Amino acid sequence: MHPHVHDPDHIKGLRTVATIEFTKGVIVVLAGLGLFSMRHRDIWEIAESFLEFFHVNPYHHYVGVFIDLVSRVSDMRLWKIAVVASVYTTLRFIEAYGLWYALPWAEWLAFASGTIYIPFEAADLIHRPTWFRLLVLVVNVVIVLYMLYLRLDALEKRRAARARQTAG
DSSP states (O other): OOTTTTOHHHHHHHHHHHHHHHHHHHHHHHHHHHHHTTTTSOHHHHHHHHHHHTTOOTTSHHHHHHHHHHHTOOHHHHHHHHHHHHHHHHHHHHHHHHHHTTOHHHHHHHHHHHHHHHHHHHHHHHHSOOHHHHHHHHHHHHHHHHHHHHHHHHHHHHHHHHHHHHHO
């Protein structure tokens, strides 16, 4: 039995992380559906409508980055993005489910998947520092450390329980 299953603080923490992971999955699904809906359409017309709708200055640096990205989108690239987004989203939803129900494998999955992203997030923050990138990195590090703490604590409690059994 999982040693933290009846600990309300543990459940609250896991459900908070589960909600974050689920939200990331939903965001990727929505972004993926938006991108996928653009296949076989005039990408320039869509980009122009998007910029016009948001009253964006077409000479702004980020607009140039957006237009460059839009110009490189092709049907094959959209399919590749869709596959990667599907795998990512599936992983996020499975992780969220497992965390919601305090399953140990989900804690390990959250630890491993979060750890993988830290170097990329740190590099991104160093190259393009913003408060948002810093927040993303800090939240991810906190989640990774929390998952590590939970798994090490569970291991210690199992060891203590075994020691009591052999002593008693």
